[in-house]
Amino acid sequence: MRKEVLETLRSVFGSDLQESVQMANFTTMNVGGPADALLIAHSADQLADMIAKVWAMDVPLKVLGSGSNLLISDKGIRGVVIINHAHNIKINTRSQPVTVWAESGALMINLGRQLALRGLSGMEWAATIPGTVGGAVYGNAGAFGRETCSSLVKADVLHRVSGRSDWTCEQLQYSYRASLLKRETEEAVILSATFELSGGDAQKIKADIDSYRERRSRNQPPGASMGSVFRNPPNDKAGRLIEAVGLKGKRIGGAVISPKHANFIINEGGARAKDILDLLVLARESVEKQFNIALIPEIEAIGDWDHLPEFLQTKPASKAVK
Numbered sequence: 001m002r003k004e005v006l007e008t009l010r011s012v013f014g015s016d017l018q019e020s021v022q023m024a025n026f027t028t029m030n031v032g033g034p035a036d037a038l039l040i041a042h043s044a045d046q047l048a049d050m051i052a053k054v055w056a057m058d059v060p061l062k063v064l065g066s067g068s069n070l071l072i073s074d075k076g077i078r079g080v081v082i083i084n085h086a087h088n089i090k091i092n093t094r095s096q097p098v099t100v101w102a103e104s105g106a107l108m109i110n111l112g113r114q115l116a117l118r119g120l121s122g123m124e125w126a127a128t129i130p131g132t133v134g135g136a137v138y139g140n141a142g143a144f145g146r147e148t149c150s151s152l153v154k155a156d157v158l159h160r161v162s163g164r165s166d167w168t169c170e171q172l173q174y175s176y177r178a179s180l181l182k183r184e185t186e187e188a189v190i191l192s193a194t195f196e197l198s199g200g201d202a203q204k205i206k207a208d209i210d211s212y213r214e215r216r217s218r219n220q221p222p223g224a225s226m227g228s229v230f231r232n233p234p235n236d237k238a239g240r241l242i243e244a245v246g247l248k249g250k251r252i253g254g255a256v257i258s259p260k261h262a263n264f265i266i267n268e269g270g271a272r273a274k275d276i277l278d279l280l281v282l283a284r285e286s287v288e289k290q291f292n293i294a295l296i297p298e299i300e301a302i303g304d305w306d307h308l309p310e311f312l313q314t315k316p317a318s319k320a321v322k
């Protein structure tokens, strides 16, 4: 980052601005080099204010939730990263149906737990997702037969061109593990989201969450990961395909394709982003060669890469208004 730009950021954000911060500390994979500059937002309004200021300076910006779906390069991220800790949750039991409003930095696990405590049903699956509401709305996170768009009513979105407004599910154009914001890399940030729930039996909701947790610990590996790295192709499983080409347990540097679930890559300690990238490329090429199926990544690779294969490149930011 140019010295003058850094000076301007320092003068605008004062002691809130952190410099040259290792992103490995902000990802579940524990991988990622330094971001030039980093801010932490503690409320949706503060997040909106920070974004507006960074956009006004025309400095590249990335907003992160829990970093649970990201591979950040070893060279890190040029520009400003905002870590979203805006985590307020408000349940409106007077509305029909009952709704919950959550700031986008609220953890899905906390949201799921709070709804379960009130005997509210529909988002039990969320209690097992290690990301934020913003990350879930962006990527249409889901599990156990449900996904974010099954319960989402609207999201409060700040768009670089069209400004701040409520977006409906139709406007977000959801598909499997994707939304318009993810597909088109719109310059837009989710500030909060509202979901609708139905009344349920608190004991059954708790039992369902417990069984989801148990299924996860039975089928998925522990350790530092990004969750499933590839989307399941139609009528098949990415994990089955990677296992079938013999890559379970394949190791490069500190990274290994999990012997328990081949769609998970684990950082067993000291893995570099490049090790993980090489495993992703190997898995994709091997599956394509043997089955003629081109796996699509569920995770995103961001930051400053020497060479990023096309299948991991995000489209350039569009200026399209919704």
Ligand SMILES: Cc1cc2nc3c(=O)[nH]c(=O)nc-3n(C[C@H](O)[C@H](O)[C@H](O)COP(=O)(O)OP(=O)(O)OC[C@H]3O[C@@H](n4cnc5c(N)ncnc54)[C@H](O)[C@@H]3O)c2cc1C
Binding pocket: 028, 062, 063, 064, 065, 066, 067, 068, 069, 070, 084, 104, 105, 129, 130, 131, 132, 133, 134, 135, 136, 137, 138, 139, 140, 141, 142, 143, 177, 188, 189, 190, 191, 225, 226, 227, 228, 300
């Ligand atoms: C062990 C494990 C299990 C997992 N299981 C599942 C699963 O069952 N189902 C599933 O769907 N996912 C799963 N995941 C992946 C991940 O938890 C989800 O994709 C989650 O929704 C990502 O949220 P996040 O806050 O971590 O987003 P991040 O990883 O921080 O960011 C991901 C992308 O979302 C964007 N983003 C984040 N917040 C905002 C915002 N407020 N506005 C705009 N864009 C934003 C980021 O810029 C980035 O492009 C798993 C991950 C792990 C590590």
